[in-house]
Amino acid sequence: MQKIPIIKIGENLIVSLQFDIDDSSAVGLQGDLLLMIQKTGATGVLVELSALDMVDSFMGRMLSDITRMSATMNANTVIVGIQPSVAITLVELGLRLEGVHTALNVEAGIALLEKLRTAKAGSGHETDSDK
Amino acid sequence: MRQIAINEVTIEREEHLLRARQAAREASSAMGFNLVDQTRLITAVSELTRNVYNYAGRGVVTLEKVEKNARSGLMVTVTDRGPGIADIELAMTDGYSTGGGLGNGLGGCQRLVDEFDIRSKAGEGTVVKIVKWQS
Ligand SMILES: Nc1ncnc2c1ncn2[C@@H]1O[C@H](COP(=O)(O)OP(=O)(O)O)[C@@H](O)[C@H]1O
Ligand SMILES: [Mg+2]
Numbered sequence: 477m478q479k480i481p482i483i484k485i486g487e488n489l490i491v492s493l494q495f496d497i498d499d500s501s502a503v504g505l506q507g508d509l510l511l512m513i514q515k516t517g518a519t520g521v522l523v524e525l526s527a528l529d530m531v532d533s534f535m536g537r538m539l540s541d542i543t544r545m546s547a548t549m550n551a552n553t554v555i556v557g558i559q560p561s562v563a564i565t566l567v568e569l570g571l572r573l574e575g576v577h578t579a580l581n582v583e584a585g586i587a588l589l590e591k592l593r594t595a596k597a598g599s600g601h602e603t604d605s606d607k
Numbered sequence: 608m609r610q611i612a613i614n615e616v617t618i619e620r621e622e623h624l625l626r627a628r629q630a631a632r633e634a635s636s637a638m639g640f641n642l643v644d645q646t647r648l649i650t651a652v653s654e655l656t657r658n659v660y661n662y663a664g665r666g667v668v669t670l671e672k673v674e675k676n677a678r679s680g681l682m683v684t685v686t687d688r689g690p691g692i693a694d695i696e697l698a699m700t701d702g703y704s705t706g707g708g709l710g711n712g713l714g715g716c717q718r719l720v721d722e723f724d725i726r727s728k729a730g731e732g733t734v735v736k737i738v739k740w741q742s
Binding site for chain 2: 531533534537561562568
């Protein structure tokens with residue numbers, strides 16, 4: 477099992493998958509991310525996987541799980557850098573990656589996280605003033 | 608049909624799934640498959656070997672180059688002597704899983720390759736054979 481480094485930049489946690497990982501490492505990463513969200517109060521998670529030449533149903537489910545679990549801890553998740561061949565394969569496998577935000581690259585991903593944060597802050601403010 | 612052995616990987620532990628994917632990566636790249644087909648093959652091998660590991664505990668993957676009518680392809684055979692599958696049609700259905708998975712492994716794998724053959728008998732094991740032809 478390999479430990480995958482998570483770095484915090486500003487409000488975001490950033491993970492870059494640089495090599496094919498086994499299932500336990502993927503599950504470990506999921507747990508580590510949630511602990512980091514709790515510890516740091518990060519409101520964004522960015523998972524970069526441009527180095528991966530395959531995402532199978534296990535990894536696909538892990539990405540949706542990370543998204544859902546982070547959401548319950550008030551953090552948005554954006555997956556970036558999915559290779560075109562991986563995107564095609566995901567569709568053929570029939571994986572929908574429901575609720576998962578994606579962006580082309582890290583820069584676009586960080587911009588999207590920023591947008592999601594602003595949108596949330598905006599809607600939160602409105603609800604407050606409604607009361 | 609001519610068959611030329613390329614590689615064989617035994618699946619017994621979780622890290623062997625990585626080894627099987629690496630074998631598929633090397634074979635498909637050495638044969639000159641385009642990137643999308645390489646990804647399809649690696650993904651298909653990953654799905655089938657995870658099933659072996661999850662449901663049968665152990666098994667074997669063999670990779671062979673096949674030649675037929677001046678076309679060549681990669682054939683992958685995944686064999687186990689696990690519990691087998693009682694209802695293959697049901698197991699092939701997207702969303703059906705007895706293991707808490709997404710249930711897209713077998714059906715998805717079939718869509719990723721050109722030929723897909725599954726034989727299984729409850730109590731005896733499962734053999735899945737897939738072929739991807741070079742375009
Ligand atoms: N090698 C195998 N041995 C026994 N049962 C299997 C095997 N492969 C698949 N199955 C059965 O078929 C079902 C569907 O498999 P699959 O489509 O890969 O989805 P998942 O693995 O997510 O459950 C599995 O849940 C399992 O019951
Ligand atoms: Mg499966």
